[in-house]
Amino acid sequence: MTSRRLLILPIRWRLTLWYAALLMAALLLFGGGLYLGLRQRLYASLDEQLQDRATAELATVRFIVRDGTPVPAPIEPDPADAELFRRVFDGNGGAVSESAHEGGEVPGDDAVTAALGGETRFSTVPVEDGESMRLLTAPIRTDGRVVGALQVGLDRDEVDGALATLLGILALAGPLVLLVAAGGGYLLAGRALAPVAAITTLAGRIDGNDLDTRLDLDLPDDELGRLARTFDAMLARIEDAFARQRRFTGDAAHELRTPLTLMRSQVDLALARPRTADDYREALRELDGDLERLTGLVATLLTLARADAGRLAPDRALFDLNYTIASIIEHYAAPVAAATISLVDASTPTPLVADEDLLTRALINLVDNALAHTPAGGSVTVGCQVEGATVRLWVADTGGGIDPEHQARVFDRFYRVDAGRARAHGGAGLGLAICKAIAEAHGGTIGLESQVGQGTRVELLLPTSH
Known part of the structure; x- marks a missing residue:
């Protein structure tokens, strides 16, 4: 049987054949060694007997x-x-x-x-x-x-007869032992591969509607046991990914439907009866606001989709993050004055090779989020500094803070700690998710520290060059 034909056989048969071949080789070596060793010993004993008899005969x-x-x-x-x-x-x-x-x-x-x-x-x-x-x-x-x-x-007939008997026994017992051992090997191979068969059956049965199915095999910590546990862990990750994808799709549809519904209502209202030119201009201004929100949401979703596909590639260049923060604080000067909130610049000169536009977007998301959750009279601090080969960028506020049960999920897409308040400020629950995608695209990380009643601090750790 050629190696190509052997590979066509099921692995259970291949294991059995390999086991049988190795056992046959072992039996041949053992039988051959036993026969040759006994033959030499019997012939040597016969020569010794002849030597003794010859000595006795010579003496007479x-x-x-x-x-x-x-x-x-x-x-x-x-x-x-x-x-x-x-x-x-x-x-x-x-x-x-x-x-x-x-x-x-x-x-x-x-x-x-x-x-x-x-x-x-x-x-x-x-x-x-x-x-x-x-x-x-x-x-x-x-x-x-x-x-x-x-x-x-x-x-030599007695010696030759004994050797012939031994050879007959070996010739008869060898195939029988080989047959029994091969049968046992086939059964053991089947039992050993049973978890693999279970994995194959389960994998062929699973679809998108029953991803909660698990093997739950009681196996020792060997190769097959680790394979089964790894398969269960993979199913858990796939189930979680499907669940997040469904949530993402549902939330995206909901967020897109809201401005579209408003736009449709405004159009229907404007066309319900004849209006003046000023009324139509007002309706168009309202439509323009909804379109701006819709455009921003679609752009955000596209950014997240590119990040998921690994195509959010930063356009890196050397710049000083200190100047970027100063520019953003200047941009927010009027809104924070109107809200009686202090916007503090705690940055230091921070040269960085990164995508300034993406980091500016992340900072704007963080500052918007901080201002939305900081009461009048509070403060928002934006800072950065170099720590060895790492840049630390942070935005801290003195708002109400985030409960511990929400902190692990604030970077999830469409997740809102206070859904009503977030919608009132035009938020879709994607700001921190975008910040996380931008940090990871730069090879960095993002984290959050928050205490209820004292405020929240979000930090990005980025490499100075990548």
């Missing part, structure tokens, strides 16, 4: 003198030891005596010549019926001279 060899030369005497057969084959040769390599062998004649070999040369040698020769015999041929010495050779042998 008798000699006779022929033509003045001692030669080995024939060995008498021992009926009690019929399994041992014995053969005696004289100094010329001729057989002096030979015991009978049930398997037929035992052929000679070159070991006799080697033994007459003083060398002891093991050899294996074939006999009838496909069997073999292990032979040991040793020199026969007297007075330090080699006068013949002794050859003893044992059939």
Whole structure:
């Protein structure tokens, strides 16, 4: 099976096949090692047995003198030891005596010549019926001279039979063990992958109407357990994103509908009966105010949409934030005088590489918000300073403050602490959301500190260069 075909299989089958392949390799190594090790040990034991028997036989060899030369005497057969084959040769390599062998004649070999040369040698020769015999041929010495050779042998049928039995057991048991283990591996793989199957089933079933569904699998803290918990956390984030998107869409539709409804009412009223030119001009002025509010709201929504898409790219340039704050305070001089509110400049020279237009917009939103919530006789402070590689920009007021339960959500879109008051001042609940988007577009952060009855302070932390 090619690697491409293997990848087509389900992961459960792939795991099972890999497990079976590794197990088969392990069984082959184990079986082969066991067979070869036992074979070597049995053959070594057979050689040791032959060595001992040859030593015992050499000790019983008798000699006779022929033509003045001692030669080995024939060995008498021992009926009690019929399994041992014995053969005696004289100094010329001729057989002096030979015991009978049930398997037929035992052929000679070159070991006799080697033994007459003083060398002891093991050899294996074939006999009838496909069997073999292990032979040991040793020199026969007297007075330090080699006068013949002794050859003893044992059939290897018992050893070969034991090895054949072992090989048969391995050949039969190996596939059975492999089959059972592969079946167990398939079941274990299925059980191990059950959370993945559950995730797949749930993911295929979820749509926008049941994002509150969770796996809630009771798994240990392993890879699959972390995967299941990560999937649940992802569903929670998606559910929250969908909920915020729905709220955003609903609030945007509501905010857009309000000025459109007012505009429609003004048009209907103006067309209800003939009017003077001054009446029409007044109606157009009112329509112009509503259009201005509508245009601003749409621009704000587009800015937030660009921020969500990562396309709110600041046009960075070097400027001094101190001058920008001074210009904004000068712009608000008349309104704050009329409202008897002090607008304090607490800025210091603050060179900054950023988008001045975006930061001006953020400051105007913050100052508008602070002035809207500061009573007569109160004060609003705008300041900035450099702190290392960071610029701190803040707007603080002495208004009524924000309750702790609202502080975590004031940067959410369309969120109003006091909806009625915000609408009275023309607010849509997007000012702080825009400020947050501008801060994040510059690689900075925005935060809020507030105490009920004492006031609120909003701070932006921005890098001096980015």
